[in-house]
Amino acid sequence: MAPSSLAILVIDENRIRASIIEAGLREAGHERVTVIHDVAGIARRIADIAPDVIVIDLENPNRDMLENMFQLSRAVKRPIAMFVDRSDQASIEAAVDAGVSAYVVDGLRQERVKPILDMAISRFNAFSRMARELEEARSELENRKVIDRAKGILMKSRGLSEEAAYTLLRKTAMNQNRKISDIAQSLVTAAGLLGSPEEQ
Amino acid sequence: MTGNAEHQITAGFMPLLDSALLVAAKEIGFAAGEGVALTLVRETSWANIRDRLAVGHFGVAQMLAPMPIACNLGLTPLASRTIAPMALGLGGNAITVSNAVWAAMEAHGARPDLDPKGAGAALEAVVAERAGRGGEPLRFAVVHPHSGHNYELRYWLAACGVAEGGIEIVIVPPPLMADALRAGNIDGYCVGEPWNTAAALSGSGRIATVKAAIWRSSPEKVLGAGAKWAEANPEALAALLRALYRAAIWCADKANHAELASLLSSPAYLGKPEEWMLPALSGRIRTGGDGERLVEDFFIPLAKAATFPWKSHALWFYTQMVRWGQIRHSPAHEAIARDSYRPDIYRSALKPLGVPLPGANSKVEGALTATTPVGSAGASLTLGPDGFFDGGIFDPDEIDAYVAAQRQG
Numbered sequence: 001m002a003p004s005s006l007a008i009l010v011i012d013e014n015r016i017r018a019s020i021i022e023a024g025l026r027e028a029g030h031e032r033v034t035v036i037h038d039v040a041g042i043a044r045r046i047a048d049i050a051p052d053v054i055v056i057d058l059e060n061p062n063r064d065m066l067e068n069m070f071q072l073s074r075a076v077k078r079p080i081a082m083f084v085d086r087s088d089q090a091s092i093e094a095a096v097d098a099g100v101s102a103y104v105v106d107g108l109r110q111e112r113v114k115p116i117l118d119m120a121i122s123r124f125n126a127f128s129r130m131a132r133e134l135e136e137a138r139s140e141l142e143n144r145k146v147i148d149r150a151k152g153i154l155m156k157s158r159g160l161s162e163e164a165a166y167t168l169l170r171k172t173a174m175n176q177n178r179k180i181s182d183i184a185q186s187l188v189t190a191a192g193l194l195g196s197p198e199e200q
Numbered sequence: 201m202t203g204n205a206e207h208q209i210t211a212g213f214m215p216l217l218d219s220a221l222l223v224a225a226k227e228i229g230f231a232a233g234e235g236v237a238l239t240l241v242r243e244t245s246w247a248n249i250r251d252r253l254a255v256g257h258f259g260v261a262q263m264l265a266p267m268p269i270a271c272n273l274g275l276t277p278l279a280s281r282t283i284a285p286m287a288l289g290l291g292g293n294a295i296t297v298s299n300a301v302w303a304a305m306e307a308h309g310a311r312p313d314l315d316p317k318g319a320g321a322a323l324e325a326v327v328a329e330r331a332g333r334g335g336e337p338l339r340f341a342v343v344h345p346h347s348g349h350n351y352e353l354r355y356w357l358a359a360c361g362v363a364e365g366g367i368e369i370v371i372v373p374p375p376l377m378a379d380a381l382r383a384g385n386i387d388g389y390c391v392g393e394p395w396n397t398a399a400a401l402s403g404s405g406r407i408a409t410v411k412a413a414i415w416r417s418s419p420e421k422v423l424g425a426g427a428k429w430a431e432a433n434p435e436a437l438a439a440l441l442r443a444l445y446r447a448a449i450w451c452a453d454k455a456n457h458a459e460l461a462s463l464l465s466s467p468a469y470l471g472k473p474e475e476w477m478l479p480a481l482s483g484r485i486r487t488g489g490d491g492e493r494l495v496e497d498f499f500i501p502l503a504k505a506a507t508f509p510w511k512s513h514a515l516w517f518y519t520q521m522v523r524w525g526q527i528r529h530s531p532a533h534e535a536i537a538r539d540s541y542r543p544d545i546y547r548s549a550l551k552p553l554g555v556p557l558p559g560a561n562s563k564v565e566g567a568l569t570a571t572t573p574v575g576s577a578g579a580s581l582t583l584g585p586d587g588f589f590d591g592g593i594f595d596p597d598e599i600d601a602y603v604a605a606q607r608q609g
Contacts, residue, residue: 063245064344065371067277071345092278096255101247103277 006108007032008116009051011039013060017127021055024123028115043069053113054103055120058096070103091117098124143181150184153191205237207436212241212249212261215470216374217393217480218292218421219262220460221501224447225440227463233446234439242469245373246344247277253426254280259433260440262288263424266517269540270346273527281427284514285545286441288421289448290506292480292499293349293411294396295319295356297388298381301326301338302406302488312491316409316589320360323408327366337365341372341380341389348411348420351520353390356414359590381405392420393499394476397486401476406488412497415566417504417586419513422541430545438549445507445550452502457481504583505558507546512562512596514541519599523606534599556581565594 008030012018018035025033034049036042039062046054046069054070056063091114095101098121104113147169154165169187173180209231213219222240225231231238241258243249249261250271268282297305301323308329310322327338342349350369357367372380377395380386382404389395390411399405411418423444430437450456461477464470470477479485483498500506518537522529543561550557558574558581568584588594594602 058248058251059244061244061373061376063247064373067247068345068371071277092251093255096251096257101251101278 005032006030006052006112006116007049008034009046009049009054010035011037011042011054011056011060011066013037014057014127017057017124020127021120021123024119025116028119030116039066042066052105052108053116055116056101056103057124058099058101063101067103088114091121094121098122099128100124143179143184146181146188147184150187153187157191205232206235207433207439208237208239209259209436209440210239210241210257212243212252212258214243214246214249214262214374215472216262216395216421217464217470217477217499218289219469220451220464221288221444221447221507222262223463223469224451224460225443228447228450230443230446230450231440234443236436236439236443238440238443240468246347249424250276250282251278253282253424254278256426256429258426259429259436260423260425263422264344264347264349265419265422265513266346266348266351266521267344268422268424269514269517269537270521270526272536272540273521273533275346275521275526282424282540283427283430283542283545284422284424284509284540285430285437285542285549286423286444287419287507287509287513288423288444289502290417290419290500290504291410291412291497292420293352293390293392294407294485295353295388295390295409296377296381296396296399296405296488297323297408298384298386298405299403299488301387302408304329305408310408312406312487312489312493314407314409314413314485314487314493314495316356316413317360319408320356320362323357324361327362331366337368338387339368339370339385341370341377341386341391343374343391344371345526346521348418348517349390349392351517351524352411352414352418354524355520356409356589359592378402378404393480394470394472397476397479398472400486400488403488406491407485410485410495410498412495412499413589415586415588416497417500417506417584419510419517422509434545437545441546441549442553445553445555448502448507452500454482504586505556505581508558509541509543509546510558510562511538511541511543512565512594514538515562515596515599516565516594519594519602519606522603529600529603558583562596564596566592 008025010018010021015037022033022035036045095117100120102117102120150169151162151165154160154168155162169180169183173183211222213222226238226240246264252258253261268284270276271279271282304326305322308322308325310319342353374391374395377389377391378399381399396407400407425437451460461474461481464477465472465474480499483495485493485495485498487493514537518534521527527533547557566586566588568586570585571582572584573580573582
């Protein structure tokens with residue numbers, strides 16, 4: 001069978017991540033992909049979709065409820081096992097590391113499902129990397145702002161040039177084995193407490 | 201400090217009051233005192249605890265007492281060998297119903313005294329009345345199919361004459377219980393503290409009865425350990441068990457309850473008000489409305505061998521798995537359940553402390569009607585009372601008969 005014949009359900013409260021996975025699955029030729037963000041009324045949805053594979057993020061607090069539903073309910077026609085293959089320890093570890101789990105109906109051949117899990121793992125990892133880079137960029141911007149303010153304080157209170165102010169910050173940071181942004185933050189806080197005109 | 205510790209251990213836990221021993225072991229310094237750098241990781245589901253234990257993210261974790269047995273019996277989607285070398289206390293659960301269900305129960309004679317017989321009889325009458333009107337069955341929630349909550353709720357309902365299916369039982373995560381009750385998605389639930397108190401204090405439900413009254417001194421959470429990890433790190437595990445035992449002594453001391461409540465309420469652990477923690481610790485249960493009842497054995501962290509992993513507890517859970525169709529009864533399955541709990545590891549780890557240990561690994565459950573001194577190595581130890589509310593007796597040497605009787609019941 002072509003990959004497109006498998007019904008895949010993605011349950012993820014994070015809409016951006018869910019759409020990244022959905023896009024990946026569609027690019028790989030899967031056409032029957034459904035994304036659910038909210039688990040309310042999910043039993044009926046699952047009965048309608050009759051998924052062969054279900055992908056869930058590990059942060060979802062409703063995993064226990066969902067697992068119970070997969071195992072017991074009339075909502076799924078066939079029993080559902082976890083992951084592609086219980087004996088495939090490397091896949092299981094990669095999935096848990098990435099923060100995703102996948103359930104497949106019993107009897108589905110491993111080689112048909114493995115690419116789906118691999119896709120989910122790589123997209124989850126890509127999403128985490130993206131989120132981390134975004135966070136780093138944000139804190140970098142914050143650091144730059146505080147360093148600029150600290151430089152301004154030094155330039156005003158000690159009559160230094162911008163370059164000399166920066167050099168002083170950097171030297172202090174090196175001597176104390178701390179980050180420049182930490183030294184800058186201390187200076188800005190102290191200046192605020194002392195009521196320096198720069199900070200008022 | 202952590203860099204110098206002899207053993208590095210990462211433990212998963214859920215935001216529940218009976219994470220107390222793990223929290224105290226870390227925060228009050230008992231772990232460090234045993235050379236253990238303990239890292240606690242809060243999780244959002246029991247499935248995550250199970251999976252992260254299976255792949256080795258955690259060496260140990262707080263677990264529902266039946267979970268290691270379910271894992272070893274292959275009942276879970278991702279099953280890896282798991283052992284229970286220690287229990288994390290006795291009791292700690294309650295059954296909470298919506299205000300509407302409570303009002304209907306009161307009309308059938310229920311009183312706010314937490315008595316399981318009275319509450320159960322009233323609930324049975326409510327269920328029968330609804331069925332007579334052709335109404336939808338009530339819906340109660342538990343936290344997991346392999347949980348003490350699921351088995352004690354079903355035991356209570358069955359003993360009170362509520363037929364299987366008379367109440368639909370669904371799964372809801374603990375922190376969402378009170379909200380689901382308020383929203384009318386469920387009509388009642390059985391969960392660990394502080395999630396009953398949460399509903400009682402916010403006015404969205406009434407506590408109908410408590411685990412300590414359904415089965416006194418009964419098991420609830422255990423320390424689950426990955427079997428592979430435990431085999432590779434026996435000294436680390438033993439050191440952790442000693443730290444947890446010392447933590448249990450500290451948690452049991454009334455003088456520490458305010459500090460324990462404050463610790464548990466901090467954002468790293470439960471992140472909920474201190475007044476939610478205190479009822480379970482003091483046993484003064486706020487039942488909803490203006491009600492308050494003293495339940496002496498509500499949660500037992502230390503006394504009555506509360507941290508001992510009794511094989512009879514494991515086997516009782518096994519009989520309930522059989523009763524509710526989760527597993528077929530066989531000698532092989534029974535042996536797997538028995539071997540999931542490891543009192544041998546507990547004994548050898550705690551020996552250096554010279555603390556009182558039970559003389560046996562198994563006991564007849566429900567046999568003690570009063571506090572009873574038991575023969576033990578060294579110091580004195582008392583057990584019981586441990587009765588089931590319906591007078592039931594579970595003899596772990598007579599499992600076939602127990603299984604057969606509950607099939608007829």
